Amino acid sequence: MGKTRRRGAELEAAIYQATRTIIDREGLAGLTLPKVALAAGTSKPVIYRRWNTPFELAIAAVQDQIRRENKGNMDQYVLTGNSLRADLLQLMHRFLISIDTFGNSYLQSLFTEISQHENEALRKMIDRSSQIDMRAIDGVLKRATDRGENVRTDLADDLKLLPFDWVRYNIFVQKEVTEQRLTMLVDDILLPIYSQE
Amino acid sequence: MGKTRRRGAELEAAIYQATRTIIDREGLAGLTLPKVALAAGTSKPVIYRRWNTPFELAIAAVQDQIRRENKGNMDQYVLTGNSLRADLLQLMHRFLISIDTFGNSYLQSLFTEISQHENEALRKMIDRSSQIDMRAIDGVLKRATDRGENVRTDLADDLKLLPFDWVRYNIFVQKEVTEQRLTMLVDDILLPIYSQE
């Protein structure tokens, strides 16, 4: 009775695929090795022989995806704008698309594990800190105008929140925010943006 | 035999404390209600009566922390700079400090679940995408200078990565990146920063 049996690369491809499907649907938290075995149509020992933890497998699966879709790299694309502005828009546009399709979407679900209602509470917390941030920056800007400095008065919320978001992002990805980088943030990013031209 | 028995606010404070310790050490993924019961020196039913999921408890614990340290709010502080630059530096400085002590550090561990070595792999992935991003933006900037536009040539890596980081952050916190916000990013943030004055 010739039961066919996958092995090697073919088998692993199926495992990675199953892994990504699960992460996609249930987040990293929902990823367990037995589940993967089932979804990939293989058995638990096969999985346990190769990986020790769901996280290890998750990383491998994402890396596999990246390897597989590497052609999608942004720097391969040809830009067609005829100004810095146009090129930048084009680039960011593509980035936004690639971050959706590409392995990046998995990267996101690697970090977040949110079911809809849980999301609510979290959302509220972030919003609240944003409000605090906003008041703080408004205070700073007001002092500047009172002092007679030329500051834009029509700043969008996104612009006001930029420095805080920047710092938070760095905390997320565990990149140290040094004194030097903070100075760079103020001098090379914030001042050019906030200053009235 | 007078076994003392905590209740109400006192008990809950201990539970929150235990919760934060666990999140701190093992990340959100490592947080389970039985573990909390053990760490808080109480029993499972006490926990289960109040919360249904680890996530609920996590949110409550962080909110408790925020309430508790609310005095740390940035907008309470008095600014003493005598220029926009000085004020901004002061503000971001405080923000950085508060994000460390404050509940925000928990917010971080809410999203990430990393034991040290797992961190490595993740770090590498992020670094690699950063390199790709960097090449892409370099291409854009080169085209601009070739075209004769006035573009700064001494841009720090942080400045080059800014747009990508900004988009990624928004993806993380699940804030939609609209066409409009993308345009704002280019016009109000990138162009002022990248343009030679």
Added chain:
DNA sequence: TCTTTAAGAAACTTTTGGTATCTTATTGGC
């Protein structure tokens, strides 16, 4: 064809999340 390697089936053990039951300390009303 024979040997080696690895996949897969199945049974089993262990862990742990979650529930139900019961006892007893604490609080507050009388």
Added chain:
DNA sequence: GCCAATAAGATACCAAAAGTTTCTTAAAGA
């Protein structure tokens, strides 16, 4: 100060799922 109501905590229990072991057999290579 006594009694009833409330809630903490101990314990036992259940169920599900993680993880392991053993064994069989398909696939690959010599």
